Amino acid sequence: MTFEDNIPDLHHISDAEAEALCARLRGDLLQIVSQTGGHLGSNLGAVEITVAIHRVFDTSRDRILFDVGHQCYIHKMLTGRREAMKTLRTFGGLAGFPKPSESVHDAFIAGHASDSVSVAVGMAHARTRMGEKYHVLALIGDGALTGGLAYEGLSNAGDSKEPLIVILNDNGMSITKNVGGVAEHLARQRLKPQYLRFKKGYRKLMGKLPGGGHIYRFTHKLKTAIKGTLLPCSMFEEMGFTYLGPVDGHDVRRLTRLLQYAKDIDGPVLLHIRTVKGKGYAPAERNPDRFHGVSRFCLETGEPVQPSKRDFSKAFGEAMCALAEEDERVCAISAAMVPGTGLHDFFERFPERSFDVGIAEGHAVSMAAGMAKQGMLPVFAVYSSFLQRAYDMLVHDVGIQGLHVVFGVDRAGLVGADGETHHGTLDPAFLDTIPGMTVLCPASFAEVSSMLRYALFQCTGPVALRYPRGGEGEYRGDAGPETAILRTGGDLTLVGYGTLINEVLQSAAQLSELGIEAEVVKVGRITLFDPAPILDSVRKTGYLLVAEESNASNCIGQRLAADLLLQNIPVKGIALQNLGNRFIPHGTVEQLRELCGLRAEQLTKRAEEVLRHGKKET
Numbered sequence: 001m002t003f004e005d006n007i008p009d010l011h012h013i014s015d016a017e018a019e020a021l022c023a024r025l026r027g028d029l030l031q032i033v034s035q036t037g038g039h040l041g042s043n044l045g046a047v048e049i050t051v052a053i054h055r056v057f058d059t060s061r062d063r064i065l066f067d068v069g070h071q072c073y074i075h076k077m078l079t080g081r082r083e084a085m086k087t088l089r090t091f092g093g094l095a096g097f098p099k100p101s102e103s104v105h106d107a108f109i110a111g112h113a114s115d116s117v118s119v120a121v122g123m124a125h126a127r128t129r130m131g132e133k134y135h136v137l138a139l140i141g142d143g144a145l146t147g148g149l150a151y152e153g154l155s156n157a158g159d160s161k162e163p164l165i166v167i168l169n170d171n172g173m174s175i176t177k178n179v180g181g182v183a184e185h186l187a188r189q190r191l192k193p194q195y196l197r198f199k200k201g202y203r204k205l206m207g208k209l210p211g212g213g214h215i216y217r218f219t220h221k222l223k224t225a226i227k228g229t230l231l232p233c234s235m236f237e238e239m240g241f242t243y244l245g246p247v248d249g250h251d252v253r254r255l256t257r258l259l260q261y262a263k264d265i266d267g268p269v270l271l272h273i274r275t276v277k278g279k280g281y282a283p284a285e286r287n288p289d290r291f292h293g294v295s296r297f298c299l300e301t302g303e304p305v306q307p308s309k310r311d312f313s314k315a316f317g318e319a320m321c322a323l324a325e326e327d328e329r330v331c332a333i334s335a336a337m338v339p340g341t342g343l344h345d346f347f348e349r350f351p352e353r354s355f356d357v358g359i360a361e362g363h364a365v366s367m368a369a370g371m372a373k374q375g376m377l378p379v380f381a382v383y384s385s386f387l388q389r390a391y392d393m394l395v396h397d398v399g400i401q402g403l404h405v406v407f408g409v410d411r412a413g414l415v416g417a418d419g420e421t422h423h424g425t426l427d428p429a430f431l432d433t434i435p436g437m438t439v440l441c442p443a444s445f446a447e448v449s450s451m452l453r454y455a456l457f458q459c460t461g462p463v464a465l466r467y468p469r470g471g472e473g474e475y476r477g478d479a480g481p482e483t484a485i486l487r488t489g490g491d492l493t494l495v496g497y498g499t500l501i502n503e504v505l506q507s508a509a510q511l512s513e514l515g516i517e518a519e520v521v522k523v524g525r526i527t528l529f530d531p532a533p534i535l536d537s538v539r540k541t542g543y544l545l546v547a548e549e550s551n552a553s554n555c556i557g558q559r560l561a562a563d564l565l566l567q568n569i570p571v572k573g574i575a576l577q578n579l580g581n582r583f584i585p586h587g588t589v590e591q592l593r594e595l596c597g598l599r600a601e602q603l604t605k606r607a608e609e610v611l612r613h614g615k616k617e618t
């Protein structure tokens with residue numbers, strides 16, 4: 001799907017036309033997202049800056065990096081995808097984040113925070129080394145600026161002297177109110193238009209005078225030295241940026257002027273803009289956290305069309321509160337995802353044992369390790385895909401010392417509309433590589449509660465509970481942290497874990513109607529687990545089908561196949577049904593399970609094939 005048509009040329013529109021365009025885009029955005037759902041607040045706040053970027057730059061050549069990328073909807077609407085926005089975040093439709101495969105105007109993928117400046121530095125180096133001419137910009141929010149990676153990028157960008165423009169979109173919000181010491185420095189008279197004009201004219205004049213360059217450099221150094229002593233200097237300037245701001249991020253005229261000015265600066269520039277998250281839509285301005293990510297909603301009232309249901313995050317949060325009542329050592333850590341991980345009540349009830357560290361997953365893991373080492377019972381609640389950020393801290397700070405840290409790994413498995421960057425399909429593989437890491441897979445709300453208690457008070461060393469986005473299926477049992485036989489049968493062994501067990505149980509019922517009695521084995525933990533019950537079952541049935549909503553590499557199916565081989569257990573047929581080794585696009589979880597052959601009917605077909613093939617061979 002690519003879009004090259006009806007892209008408006010904004011380079012020659014007047015300021016009045018630009019303001020009218022912003023109003024129109026804001027109205028369209030509200031109409032669209034009220035129907036499709038998605039990230040509303042950030043996009044409402046990024047209307048003017050996106051229009052200003054498109055007035056000054058040509059995004060088919062100039063490279064714009066959207067940090068997190070959830071604020072890219074206006075950019076998509078301005079680059080030929082206005083009509084396609086009605087397919088936003090649907091299977092085969094537009095992605096909710098920038099995607100180069102969708103358009104040449106999307107410079108890079110996005111989804112995880114704080115990487116935009118680093119990518120921008122890389123692109124700027126490439127441009128210089130290859131002798132090309134295009135501009136590189138990064139649009140990063142104040143929330144994303146609480147991520148350490150952003151400072152690595154800023155530090156190197158400032159030092160590299162590469163011309164690039166970082167736009168800091170400061171709305172005081174992450175998903176909830178922003179946390180951390182994100183420094184804010186007010187520039188004062190430097191931004192008065194006459195000051196900017198004077199600077200530009202002075203530089204031009206010096207350029208024309210013989211020896212003017214030396215005079216310019218001397219006076220520039222002198223001005224910087226005086227300013228550095230007299231005026232509070234922004235940390236960005238200390239890092240080597242020309243700092244512009246803060247400026248009203250909804251004044252499209254001013255933003256355009258400043259970007260035109262920044263465009264000509266031969267070095268790294270940081271433009272600090274102040275915006276309102278949810279700008280222009282009263283319910284979102286009043287509740288910017290609630291309107292960060294929305295499902296379909298009524299425009300008039302702002303109320304969701306579908307009331308939210310109880311989900312695994314809520315069950316986790318409730319279990320956390322119950323356990324915190326029992327033991328003073330239990331504490332909760334979040335990386336800017338308090339509501340998303342169900343910890344809102346915990347943070348309200350136990351503020352002294354609640355730690356929101358901002359978008360800083362690596363720091364969160366290392367901090368949890370320090371807390372555990374000194375006797376606390378830290379629980380870090382984090383989305384599976386965001387935990388990828390902290391792999392070395394898991395190994396180095398937690399694993400080697402075998403520290404008892406508990407991880408509430410939320411959004412494990414397919415997440416749906418957020419797509420490739422957010423599916424939690426790699427954690428079974430990478431968590432298993434950490435010696436001593438226990439990974440528990442609750443498949444019901446009851447199991448979240450029992451397994452969290454087990455993790456905190458009966459396990460030692462690092463423990464992860466992994467559970468999906470959304471609610472439980474028909475399976476409501478509590479089979480505990482080990483392997484359990486949910487259904488006996490003699491014809492085939494069916495293995496699953498987590499909420500995929502619902503598809504597995506449904507498949508077993510379908511097979512039974514076909515006269516095939518499958519034995520369903522539910523795995524409660526996917527590391528350090530005892531395969532004996534499964535191997536015994538395969539000894540009996542001779543056939544094995546393992547269904548997993550995880551990538552193929554290092555999946556439990558591969559490990560079970562190895563066990564069967566190593567223990568010389570004869571098998572007439574074996575099938576491993578998983579996601580394969582690929583990145584899965586966006587869509588509903590049902591559609592994506594269908595794409596990967598994980599729906600009950602597909603498992604049933606697969607089981608019949610295995611049996612047919614096995615019988616043919618014997």
Ligand SMILES: Cc1ncc(C[n+]2csc(CCOP(=O)(O)OP(=O)(O)O)c2C)c(N)n1
Nearest residue numbers: 042111112113141142143144173174175336
């Ligand atoms: C590594 C990582 N951790 C957490 C998130 C979840 N997340 C998405 S947007 C967001 C807040 C971003 O705040 P900011 O950058 O200020 O953008 P705003 O929404 O305010 O425009 C968070 C925490 C993420 N996308 N990536």
Ligand SMILES: CC(=O)[C@@H](O)[C@H](O)COP(=O)(O)O
Nearest residue numbers: 068070111293340411418469
């Ligand atoms: C952009 C981002 O990373 C978050 O807003 C994420 O989309 C939240 O996902 P959930 O909707 O699953 O909480």
Ligand SMILES: [Mg+2]
Nearest residue numbers: 141142143173
């Ligand atoms: Mg913000």
